Amino acid sequence: MMQKKVCMLGGFAVGKTSLVRRFVTNMFSEHYQTTIGVTVEKKTVTVDHQDMMLMLWDLYGEDEFQHVRESYLRGSSGYILVLDGMRKATLDTAHMLQQTVVRTVGPLPFVAIINKSDLQSEWEIDQTIIEQLREQGWPVFFGSAKLGRGVEELFGHLATLLMDPSLQPRAHS
Amino acid sequence: MPVDKDWTQLRTLLLAPEQTQLDELRERLDNRSVEPRDVSRVLPEAFAIRGGADQQMSTVLTPYVENGFIATVRKSPQTIVDAIAPIMGPAIRQAITRALQSMTEAFNHSLDESLSIRGLQWRLEAWQTGRPFAEVVLLHRLRYRVDQVFLIQRDTGLLLHHVAADGVVVQDQHVLSGMLTAIQEYVRDSFGATRDQTLNQFQVGEWTVWVEQGSRAYLAGVIRGTPPASLREKFRDVLDRIHAEQADAFVSFEGDTAPFQMVQPYLEDCLQAHYESGQSRNALKLWILGSITLLACCWWGWTTYQAHARWAHLVAQLKTEPGIVVTNERSMWGDHHLEGLRDPLATDPSSLISEAGIDPSTVTALWSPFYALDPQLIKRRAQVMLKPPSTVQFHIDGDTLVATGSASSEWGTETRRLASFVPGIAYYRDQSLVIVSIPDLLSQINHAAIHFSPGSATVEPSERSSVDQVLVVLRDLDHAVAQSGQRLRLEVLGSADGTGSVALNLQLSKQRAEAVFEMLKGERLGASTVVTVGTGGPLDRRGLASQYPAQRIVTFQASTEPLEPKSEPARP
Numbered sequence: 001m002m003q004k005k006v007c008m009l010g011g012f013a014v015g016k017t018s019l020v021r022r023f024v025t026n027m028f029s030e031h032y033q034t035t036i037g038v039t040v041e042k043k044t045v046t047v048d049h050q051d052m053m054l055m056l057w058d059l060y061g062e063d064e065f066q067h068v069r070e071s072y073l074r075g076s077s078g079y080i081l082v083l084d085g086m087r088k089a090t091l092d093t094a095h096m097l098q099q100t101v102v103r104t105v106g107p108l109p110f111v112a113i114i115n116k117s118d119l120q121s122e123w124e125i126d127q128t129i130i131e132q133l134r135e136q137g138w139p140v141f142f143g144s145a146k147l148g149r150g151v152e153e154l155f156g157h158l159a160t161l162l163m164d165p166s167l168q169p170r171a172h173s
Numbered sequence: 174m175p176v177d178k179d180w181t182q183l184r185t186l187l188l189a190p191e192q193t194q195l196d197e198l199r200e201r202l203d204n205r206s207v208e209p210r211d212v213s214r215v216l217p218e219a220f221a222i223r224g225g226a227d228q229q230m231s232t233v234l235t236p237y238v239e240n241g242f243i244a245t246v247r248k249s250p251q252t253i254v255d256a257i258a259p260i261m262g263p264a265i266r267q268a269i270t271r272a273l274q275s276m277t278e279a280f281n282h283s284l285d286e287s288l289s290i291r292g293l294q295w296r297l298e299a300w301q302t303g304r305p306f307a308e309v310v311l312l313h314r315l316r317y318r319v320d321q322v323f324l325i326q327r328d329t330g331l332l333l334h335h336v337a338a339d340g341v342v343v344q345d346q347h348v349l350s351g352m353l354t355a356i357q358e359y360v361r362d363s364f365g366a367t368r369d370q371t372l373n374q375f376q377v378g379e380w381t382v383w384v385e386q387g388s389r390a391y392l393a394g395v396i397r398g399t400p401p402a403s404l405r406e407k408f409r410d411v412l413d414r415i416h417a418e419q420a421d422a423f424v425s426f427e428g429d430t431a432p433f434q435m436v437q438p439y440l441e442d443c444l445q446a447h448y449e450s451g452q453s454r455n456a457l458k459l460w461i462l463g464s465i466t467l468l469a470c471c472w473w474g475w476t477t478y479q480a481h482a483r484w485a486h487l488v489a490q491l492k493t494e495p496g497i498v499v500t501n502e503r504s505m506w507g508d509h510h511l512e513g514l515r516d517p518l519a520t521d522p523s524s525l526i527s528e529a530g531i532d533p534s535t536v537t538a539l540w541s542p543f544y545a546l547d548p549q550l551i552k553r554r555a556q557v558m559l560k561p562p563s564t565v566q567f568h569i570d571g572d573t574l575v576a577t578g579s580a581s582s583e584w585g586t587e588t589r590r591l592a593s594f595v596p597g598i599a600y601y602r603d604q605s606l607v608i609v610s611i612p613d614l615l616s617q618i619n620h621a622a623i624h625f626s627p628g629s630a631t632v633e634p635s636e637r638s639s640v641d642q643v644l645v646v647l648r649d650l651d652h653a654v655a656q657s658g659q660r661l662r663l664e665v666l667g668s669a670d671g672t673g674s675v676a677l678n679l680q681l682s683k684q685r686a687e688a689v690f691e692m693l694k695g696e697r698l699g700a701s702t703v704v705t706v707g708t709g710g711p712l713d714r715r716g717l718a719s720q721y722p723a724q725r726i727v728t729f730q731a732s733t734e735p736l737e738p739k740s741e742p743a744r745p
Contacts, residue, residue: 049236072358
């Protein structure tokens, strides 16, 4: 079976772990637990009648105190940038993380998700910004780990990208 | 028109080949159907080109291949069996062999420990934990065992292949591979180590995780117990082989782990286990136990045989013993039982039991009394009941008691009356018995004399026979007197001749009497018989006995008197 390493990247408390948990176990917990270091989960998806095992590296949230270790990014086939719609600052973090990935591993396939769509009325990230992101070539999804919205689509889309050989970098040394 | 005709001819001459090709092309364009022959020429190449570009070809063909395979299995399963038998056969045999080895090993370990104290403790542990006893035994006797081996791609942390020992519970090897890789990255980053410096080993409880790094992948072994250093070399060797043989697969790796199925035998080779060998010690224990058991059996068999032989010998002896009839006997587990008839005069069975080497306390005997008709017992019974004097001998002739020798008339008369009352005796015959009376016997004694040499008080050897005759008569007399209810008084009287002084003669007389008296002392006489020592009557002026003057003799003065309850000072 095809296996791919995918990193979950984003700012502090944007909902990376919640998305992974919702995707892997279809569960959600209101109780917040900060990720220490990294947690690895797996989920098998089917793309074009072909099974693919996604190894999801749920990295701890990036903030001013701790930065993502670049060594965790090594060997990734793709990544997911997670933003918190209620905190515009997480967009800047996402930008910075994307640049880190490009600098460290190369231009990998990725998708971005603006989480917490269940609270969309309180979002700081407005439609204009979203359009700008899309113009930059970012595949932007809306989702809610809490409600399970957009989660399957998010990972499914990334799996489709990973299946496309033209988008796969020969990143292995 | 001639000009047109010429032009046509010229064009035909100049462009005929091209015209032909043009016609063929036109025909192809007009007829668009694809010729199979044309497709067959390009099909393999087309497959190769498209298959190398992406997975689309595989994706498209997979359903058709699957359907074709299913149809073939349904239609002609034997074909599939023949095709896969060479592959599956060895694999199945190997699996069965491993399972049997594992089962045998577990059984052996269980058997070894089943009777020891340690084994009982482990059985208790198995009962408490709910695990099989064989598993508990194996765990305790384990020196080390490689539970799992992971082959992990170094950069991605993706699991390329994984094997686990039988019975090992595997949680999620893919996630474990990722986390293992993440931990290594974390440790390396935290200590500022280079890519070549890696976390080679860590320990969790009874498990040790060994990591052997390669250029493309690393090998992680989860080991229970304390592994030897040689195992690390084994890991290294296996990893080098995998890198050498799978070099292309590593270079082109994009997440498809199928090519790494080939490394299965190498990883299985790493699943080594070593158990504490209790074989020699157990063998010694078994030898000792076996020897003790054998010796105990031999000892038990020998003692049982001996006891049985002793008992059989005793029973046989009792059966031949006169006056004893064994009617029932049994011996079981050291307890013996005897039952039968016994004449009171027969030999005491207790003495025979002791002589046979059997503890009398282990024998329960129940003897009923009876009179046996064995000749020797009838004779003994007659002797007990009739009390013959020593001069009388009894013989048993059938049911007749025959008495010979000599006896007093009183005893002879009494015996004739009583003999037929002795059990076993119907008749009594005493024609050969000489009857002597008390006066005759007294006379014989009183006329006997023992002669001495001059000046000697020693009984000469030539006088011995005279003393013996006196003894015989004395014996009969003693018996006859006892039978008559009287008692015998016998005086031994010494005398001397006329030579020498009176004092000397008196002393010599006494010494001679005492010498004879000493010879009579050995004779067993009746309780009422009294023997005294004295000189031969009143002495004259020369110190000679008046009755036998000037004689160097000892004479006897025997008489009877009514029985008085009065003890005398001297009796032999």
